[in-house]
Amino acid sequence: MNALIRAAADLQAACEARHWRFCFIGGLAVLRWGDPRETVDVDLTLITGFGREADFVSALTAVFEPRIDDAAAFALVNRVLLLRTSSGVGLDIALGGLPFEERAVERASLFTYPGDVPLRTCSAEDLIVFKAFAGRAKDWMDIEGVVIRQGPAIDWIYVREQLAPLAELKDEPELLERLARVRTDCER
Numbered sequence: 001m002n003a004l005i006r007a008a009a010d011l012q013a014a015c016e017a018r019h020w021r022f023c024f025i026g027g028l029a030v031l032r033w034g035d036p037r038e039t040v041d042v043d044l045t046l047i048t049g050f051g052r053e054a055d056f057v058s059a060l061t062a063v064f065e066p067r068i069d070d071a072a073a074f075a076l077v078n079r080v081l082l083l084r085t086s087s088g089v090g091l092d093i094a095l096g097g098l099p100f101e102e103r104a105v106e107r108a109s110l111f112t113y114p115g116d117v118p119l120r121t122c123s124a125e126d127l128i129v130f131k132a133f134a135g136r137a138k139d140w141m142d143i144e145g146v147v148i149r150q151g152p153a154i155d156w157i158y159v160r161e162q163l164a165p166l167a168e169l170k171d172e173p174e175l176l177e178r179l180a181r182v183r184t185d186c187e188r
Helices: 003-017 026-033 053-061 071-078 099-107 124-134 137-153 156-169 174-186
Strands: 022-025 041-047 080-084 090-096 109-113 117-121
Touching: 003 022, 003 026, 003 041, 003 090, 003 117, 022 026, 022 099, 022 124, 026 041, 026 109, 026 117, 026 124, 026 137, 041 099, 053 071, 053 080, 053 090, 071 080, 090 099, 099 124, 099 156, 124 137, 124 156, 124 174, 137 174, 156 174
Parallel strands: 022 117, 041 090
Antiparallel strands: 022 041, 080 090, 109 117
């Protein structure tokens, strides 16, 4: 089992031991749904809600090493906890509480990675929404890979329903237009 999958399995075990709601997003989900690419860290959405984040952060920093000084304070302000495993694999843990994040976790399912390791990953549709919201160049490339690989299986009505309020929250309505162009280009 490679170090990344081992790190994800360790993080999943820590979350499951506490009966937390979570799912893997990012590169691991891309391996499942899109064009596999090299990824160097593990991305996870953990449902903390609003107001109890410090409890989750404290529990995780007791198990995994912080990657930055004052990681707990950073997490409480930015809603991302930056940790690493003992083997050095980065863990980016989003402290989720938005309705979309809760739905993504509810819709997540197990996928077995090499080494016979089942990990709970978000759906292809939710991955598209996460990636479009993040909006970096590599995120749009990942979206293209998911659209090409998953094709007509994607529930585009669901994707639009989830992305629209997030685009509004981010004050970037053009995200919906850009996603529509990517879909059109990839489906040709």
